[in-house]
Amino acid sequence: xxxxxxxxxxxxxxxxxxxxxxxxxxxxxxxxxxxxxxxxxxxxxxxxxxxxxxxxxxxxxxxxxxxxxxxxxxxxxxxxxxxxxxxxxxxxxxxxxxxxxxxxxxxxxxxxxxxxxxxxxxxxxxxxxxxxxxxxxxxxxxxxxxxxxxxxxxxxxxxxxxxxxxxxxxxxxxxxxxxxxxxxxxxxxxxxxxxxxxxxxxxxxxxxxxxxxxxxxxxxxxxxxxxxxxxxxxxxxxxxxxxxxxxxxxxxxxxxxxxxxxxxxxxxxxxxxxxxxxxxxxxxxxxxxxxxxxxxxxxxxxxxxxxxxxx
Numbered sequence: 001x002x003x004x005x006x007x008x009x010x011x012x013x014x015x016x017x018x019x020x021x022x023x024x025x026x027x028x029x030x031x032x033x034x035x036x037x038x039x040x041x042x043x044x045x046x047x048x049x050x051x052x053x054x055x056x057x058x059x060x061x062x063x064x065x066x067x068x069x070x071x072x073x074x075x076x077x078x079x080x081x082x083x084x085x086x087x088x089x090x091x092x093x094x095x096x097x098x099x100x101x102x103x104x105x106x107x108x109x110x111x112x113x114x115x116x117x118x119x120x121x122x123x124x125x126x127x128x129x130x131x132x133x134x135x136x137x138x139x140x141x142x143x144x145x146x147x148x149x150x151x152x153x154x155x156x157x158x159x160x161x162x163x164x165x166x167x168x169x170x171x172x173x174x175x176x177x178x179x180x181x182x183x184x185x186x187x188x189x190x191x192x193x194x195x196x197x198x199x200x201x202x203x204x205x206x207x208x209x210x211x212x213x214x215x216x217x218x219x220x221x222x223x224x225x226x227x228x229x230x231x232x233x234x235x236x237x238x239x240x241x242x243x244x245x246x247x248x249x250x251x252x253x254x255x256x257x258x259x260x261x262x263x264x265x266x267x268x269x270x271x272x273x274x275x276x277x278x279x280x281x282x283x284x285x286x287x288x289x290x291x292x293x294x295x296x297x298x299x300x301x302x303x304x305x306x307x308x309x310x311x
Contacts, residue, residue, distance in 0.1 A: 020052060020097040023137060023145040024088060027189065028072075028081045029115075029126050030154035032106030032254070033204070033265055036071060036079030039253040040267035044078060046070075047086040052097035054141065058129040065099070065140050074102045078267035080201075080234075081151060083274020084281075088148065099145065101133055107257065109157030110177035111166050117184035127188045134190040147189055149197040149284075149311075151277055152178075153234075156203060159217035161258045167213040171299035174220035179227045179301070195230050195307045197284040199277050202236030206248045207256065207263040209241055219295070225284070226293030227303055230310035232280030234273055236265075285310045 028034055049069060057064050057073035068085060070078050085098045092098070103126035108114040114122040130147075137145045158168040158177065168177065178200070186192045200221050208214050224231045243249050248262035249269075256263040265273060289306040290296075296303070 019095065020141065021095045021143045023097050023099050023141065023143055024092065024148035025099045025101065025130075025133065025145050026081060026085055026088065026148055026151060027126070027130055027185075028079070028100065028102040028104060028151045029122075030104045030152045031108055031156055032076075032104070032263075033156075033201070033270070034079065034104035034151070034153040035102060035106065036075040036077045036267070036270055037106050037254050037264050038077050038251040038266050038270060040078065040251065044267040045271050047082065050086065050089060053082070053085050053089055054097065054099050056099055056101040056129075056133045058101065058103070058132060063132065063136065065137070068098075068100055072100055072102050074104070076106070078270050080153075080270050080274040080277055083271050084151060084277045087274065087278040097143075098148075099133065099137070101130055103129055104153070107157060109154055109162075110173070110181075111158050111162060111164070111168065115154065115181055116177060117180045120181070123181060123184065127185065130189050145191070147192045147196055149199060149281055150185060151199050151201075153201040155217045155221055156207070156256070156263060159203070159208075159214040160211050161256050161263065163258065168217055168220075170216045170220050170295060171301070173217045174223060174227055174296065175299045175301035178220065178224065182228050182231070194304065195310050197281055197311055198224075198228065198231045199234060199280045199284060200224050200231070201234035201273060201277060201280075204250050204263055204265055205237055205239050206241045206250050207259075207261050210261050211259060223293055223296055225287045225291045226296040227290060227301075229287050229290055229304045229307050230284050231287060232282075232284035234276035234280045236273065236276065238272075238276065239269055
């Protein structure tokens with residue numbers, strides 16, 4: 001087991017409810033893996049329920065804040081955001097809490113006009129619902145709110161998991177799609193700035209290695225910090241393609257609608273991906289200047305200028 005993952009099992013007992021004066025908001029968006037699309041209902045690790053980690057349920061008839069637990073509001077099952085929130089919480093001073101808002105939708109991307117800036121349908125909805133969170137939080141929970149970080153997991157649709165045989169180029173996905181979206185959400189979400197950490201995540205290794213033509217998007221995902229400052233990538237390559245008994249290492253019950261292959265992390269993998277996102281967050285704090293990359297420079301698109309600090 002990865003030494004950082006072992007921290008999950010030494011987590012202290014349930015924290016007593018405090019009077020929270022400051023909330024740290026974590027936005028999660030993207031495709032199906034961002035919303036925990038998997039079928040594993042037991043035998044995965046969990047953190048104890050923490051009353052100071054909450055979720056914003058924008059998808060209710062009456063939007064509300066509720067104690068964060070699986071599934072996070074709008075999620076299908078177990079995702080990575082609650083792991084990340086627990087790791088974040090351990091670093092906060094007394095009187096601070098965490099709020100998760102999840103707005104991803106399975107089977108969506110940039111090519112289908114859902115996430116592209118400035119007019120993507122789901123992008124606009126995500127910004128609206130996050131703005132709504134900031135509007136409602138003071139009267140609902142008390143205290144102030146600040147956007148802490150943004151977690152993104154997407155790329156399967158644009159890497160070939162679509163009915164149009166479309167596969168984005170490296171430059172299209174990194175610069176035209178992902179980087180422009182980052183600029184947009186950093187501008188539109190309350191309290192965000194050009195230095196707000198934005199973290200993306202690698203695709204399921206089994207699926208990515210079985211589908212030809214995905215390498216452009218995968219390279220772009222892992223090269224995000226060559227385009228935008230204060231970014232990092234949650235490395236999914238810690239997972240082998242196959243389990244020890246030779247089966248695809250992922251969830252077998254929610255397969256790609258295009259290839260029929262295993263495309264989703266199972267709940268255990270999703271839980272541990274939260275640690276990878278946390279590691280990516282810590283790395284992002286050091287990226288005050290974009291990391292030089294000849295392939296990104298060849299795209300010819302503007303890179304983000306240096307920022308004084310990240311976070």
